[in-house]
Amino acid sequence: MYWLRWGWAELKNEVVVLPSRTLVLAWAAALLVLPAVYDDAYVLRILTMTCIFAIFAASWDLLAGYTGQVNFGHALFFGAGAYTSALMSHKLGITPWATIWAGAAVAMLFGALVGYLCLRLRGSYLSLATLAFPLIALGLLFAFPDFSGGELGISGVRRLMLTPTANYYIASISMLAIVFGLWQLADSNFGIVLHAIRDDEVAARASGINTPRYKLTVFAVSAAAAGFAGALFAHYLRVAGPSTLEVALSFQVVIWGIFGGVATIYGPVAAVFILYPLTEWLGSFKALGELRLLIFAAIVLLVLLFMPRGLTPWVRDKIETQCPRCKQRNGAWRSVCRLCGAALKAQVAGAQRLVGHQ
Amino acid sequence: MLRSIVLAAAAALASTAVHAQTLKIAVLGPMSFVQGENHWAGAEMARDEINKAGGINVGGKRMQVELIRADTNEIQSVSDATNAIERVITRDKADFLTGGFRSEAVLAMQEVAMDYKKIFLGAGAAHSKLGANVEASYERYKYWFRVTPVKDTDLVRTLFAVLNTIAQQIRTELKTDMPKVAILAEKAVWTEALIAAVQKNLPAMKMEVVGTWQPSATATDVTAELSAIDRSGAQLVFTILSGPVGISVGRQMGERNMKAVAWGINVEAQKEEFWQAAAGKAQFVSTLDTLAEVELTPKTVSFVKAFKARFKKAPTYNAGTYDAIMLLKTAIEQTGTTNADKLVPVIEKMSYVGAAAVLEFDKRHDPVWAPGKNTGIAVQWQDGKKVPFWPPNVKGMQPFKMPAR
Numbered sequence: 001m002y003w004l005r006w007g008w009a010e011l012k013n014e015v016v017v018l019p020s021r022t023l024v025l026a027w028a029a030a031l032l033v034l035p036a037v038y039d040d041a042y043v044l045r046i047l048t049m050t051c052i053f054a055i056f057a058a059s060w061d062l063l064a065g066y067t068g069q070v071n072f073g074h075a076l077f078f079g080a081g082a083y084t085s086a087l088m089s090h091k092l093g094i095t096p097w098a099t100i101w102a103g104a105a106v107a108m109l110f111g112a113l114v115g116y117l118c119l120r121l122r123g124s125y126l127s128l129a130t131l132a133f134p135l136i137a138l139g140l141l142f143a144f145p146d147f148s149g150g151e152l153g154i155s156g157v158r159r160l161m162l163t164p165t166a167n168y169y170i171a172s173i174s175m176l177a178i179v180f181g182l183w184q185l186a187d188s189n190f191g192i193v194l195h196a197i198r199d200d201e202v203a204a205r206a207s208g209i210n211t212p213r214y215k216l217t218v219f220a221v222s223a224a225a226a227g228f229a230g231a232l233f234a235h236y237l238r239v240a241g242p243s244t245l246e247v248a249l250s251f252q253v254v255i256w257g258i259f260g261g262v263a264t265i266y267g268p269v270a271a272v273f274i275l276y277p278l279t280e281w282l283g284s285f286k287a288l289g290e291l292r293l294l295i296f297a298a299i300v301l302l303v304l305l306f307m308p309r310g311l312t313p314w315v316r317d318k319i320e321t322q323c324p325r326c327k328q329r330n331g332a333w334r335s336v337c338r339l340c341g342a343a344l345k346a347q348v349a350g351a352q353r354l355v356g357h358q
Numbered sequence: 359m360l361r362s363i364v365l366a367a368a369a370a371l372a373s374t375a376v377h378a379q380t381l382k383i384a385v386l387g388p389m390s391f392v393q394g395e396n397h398w399a400g401a402e403m404a405r406d407e408i409n410k411a412g413g414i415n416v417g418g419k420r421m422q423v424e425l426i427r428a429d430t431n432e433i434q435s436v437s438d439a440t441n442a443i444e445r446v447i448t449r450d451k452a453d454f455l456t457g458g459f460r461s462e463a464v465l466a467m468q469e470v471a472m473d474y475k476k477i478f479l480g481a482g483a484a485h486s487k488l489g490a491n492v493e494a495s496y497e498r499y500k501y502w503f504r505v506t507p508v509k510d511t512d513l514v515r516t517l518f519a520v521l522n523t524i525a526q527q528i529r530t531e532l533k534t535d536m537p538k539v540a541i542l543a544e545k546a547v548w549t550e551a552l553i554a555a556v557q558k559n560l561p562a563m564k565m566e567v568v569g570t571w572q573p574s575a576t577a578t579d580v581t582a583e584l585s586a587i588d589r590s591g592a593q594l595v596f597t598i599l600s601g602p603v604g605i606s607v608g609r610q611m612g613e614r615n616m617k618a619v620a621w622g623i624n625v626e627a628q629k630e631e632f633w634q635a636a637a638g639k640a641q642f643v644s645t646l647d648t649l650a651e652v653e654l655t656p657k658t659v660s661f662v663k664a665f666k667a668r669f670k671k672a673p674t675y676n677a678g679t680y681d682a683i684m685l686l687k688t689a690i691e692q693t694g695t696t697n698a699d700k701l702v703p704v705i706e707k708m709s710y711v712g713a714a715a716v717l718e719f720d721k722r723h724d725p726v727w728a729p730g731k732n733t734g735i736a737v738q739w740q741d742g743k744k745v746p747f748w749p750p751n752v753k754g755m756q757p758f759k760m761p762a763r
Binding site for chain 1: 431448469485
């Protein structure tokens with residue numbers, strides 16, 4: 001009874017008061033209810049893949065968005081998780097329920113290693129260095145084809161579940177749990193430190209923050225989440241091949257991140273939920289045919305042109321305002337802050353104009 | 359009011375009837391690439407031929423063929439390929455599937471097709487693993503059949519068979535017992551096993567390996583390699599090339615007036631544009647290929663001519679979707695049903711004369727490699743034309759030529 005009361009209070013005071021949170025709650029509820037109302041195998045496949053890639057995109061955002069460690073080789077962690085889980089399950093006969101965690105663990109080790117090797121690099125140098133790691137991993141896989149399956153990869157990997165609905169629930173619940181976990185992490189004191197490192201690493205160090213430790217930790221956590229996504233991918237498609245390490249996948253996650261809005265966690269997730277089904281939907285129109293990638297590119301460019309901070313910050317700014325005094329967010333319809341009672345609308349707009357004239 | 363309801367009901371019934379008389383075949387391929395274009399072109403030819411003749415006779419009922427074009431985008435994304443196959447099965451209600459190209463993607467698509475127990479006639483992926491699945495778990499994978507090409511290990515058998523024929527010609531014309539062979543393979547993982555096989559087997563075939571050269575797959579200048587091959591006294595250059603380096607090799611061998619002749623895999627040399635790309639200097643370059651205007655079977659010449667007339671280019675092996683659909687038609691008419699479980703044993707026992715080969719399947723549902731039935735062909739560029747020369751006993755084959763000495 002206590003928990004029910006607590007839940008209701010949280011819902012009323014923390015979720016429904018903000019349109020963005022209400023939207024997220026509705027989206028999560030819709031995801032969980034969907035198979036009960038629309039049990040279409042194709043739609044479930046698309047959404048399963050979307051959920052897997054959403055984990056991957058959110059993991060990139062924690063590293064690149066919050067910490068400023070823009071990783072151009074994030075597919076390394078996805079591939080490490082996919083290959084580890086597939087190899088352990090396929091060659092050692094271990095249940096995939098255990099191997100997906102092993103995949104995440106190995107990806108975490110890879111993350112720590114890459115983080116350690118790149119500790120002294122910043123900006124574009126870091127990005128270019130990270131780009132090389134999946135290529136090295138691909139080279140190693142091709143060098144030991146008996147172990148890795150070479151250019152074909154590992155196929156016939158065991159499934160986690162047999163039915164499309166069950167696989168969908170595995171992916172969607174994992175996604176909701178991981179994304180919520182990453183968001184909580186980013187919203188905690190740990191996340192504030194990450195912001196500080198991104199904005200001014202020297203100042204953060206001068207404040208006594210052990211920045212290498214934080215950077216290594218965030219590399220490892222981000223890689224573990226990406227590895228988990230990779231492992232789910234391998235067991236869902238039943239194949240773990242070189243495509244899980246391809247440069248295209250590394251760049252795909254960057255597009256999702258920037259399209260949705262970096263340093264938000266939910267931004268890249270929203271981007272995947274818009275762009276992945278959209279590409280698939282465009283592909284279903286025979287008249288559009290091979291133009292779908294062109295249309296996809298045009299949509300991404302237009303969004304970035306008119307929403308330079310990404311889609312979700314733009315939408316959030318339209319439906320919510322920030323209190324100039326306490327910095328808390330409020331619904332766009334409110335004239336005074338829900339927490340401190342400060343005026344939100346006319347006064348703030350006037351102040352902004354004044355700042356503009358100065 | 360009543361009249362319009364009756365009319366609407368009649369129209370609905372009619373549309374159901376038309377739908378029921380249609381057999382849906384999904385053509386899966388990377389449609390933005392030449393492989394997918396050929397998948398689709400081959401399937402279109404089969405569809406038009408079948409529908410023009412009245413359709414497929416299914417137990418006395420005529421059914422028209424309807425093709426579903428599915429862009430798998432498999433060269434760029436494996437997950438796109440699985441989405442595409444799921445869509446054609448569950449949304450478009452495809453009865454049968456054909457196509458596929460990239461082995462990694464086809465393996466993933468094979469899983470989806472087998473989940474739904476749909477017959478999937480492969481027309482592009484060569485990897486043995488696809489057939490090995492059938493042998494390892496027959497009940498699950500029995501719906502998979504590879505129509506073209508022959509599996510990777512059989513492609514190597516063709517390479518060696520042609521090599522032997524050319525070596526014999528060199529022995530006769532140059533009066534030598536041990537022809538000297540230079541291996542020219544691009545630096546890539548896929549070539550390594552092949553290089554090892556060539557180095558190991560050539561001495562047993564009474565040929566001397568004078569060296570192995572490995573330029574980059576994208577090299578635009580292979581002067582150093584060709585100079586060294588010249589100095590080694592090689593009479594035959596065994597090429598294992600899939601990248602643009604194949605054009606550089608063809609052009610520069612011509613520019614250097616090399617006396618050695620090139621045979622092997624040269625993917626660029628399979629293309630119609632190769633002669634022009636090599637500045638008209640790729641004289642006598644030869645490569646493995648699949649289709650030409652020769653009587654591999656009684657249907658080959660008419661198919662290739664019709665394909666060229668319609669699409670203004672020669673077919674590649676991915677146009678094997680034609681044979682796949684025609685084979686399916688024969689199996690359906692033989693059994694009088696479209697039931698996959700009843701069709702599988704019939705296809706397993708078939709000996710179908712296709713346009714590219716005589717198709718018979720082994721226990722892995724791979725096409726049986728057999729000279730005179732299904733081996734692929736060898737072609738040589740002679741004066742700007744791609745001339746088929748192997749298997750030699752096939753009507754329409756022309757002599758293999760060597761540079762003048």
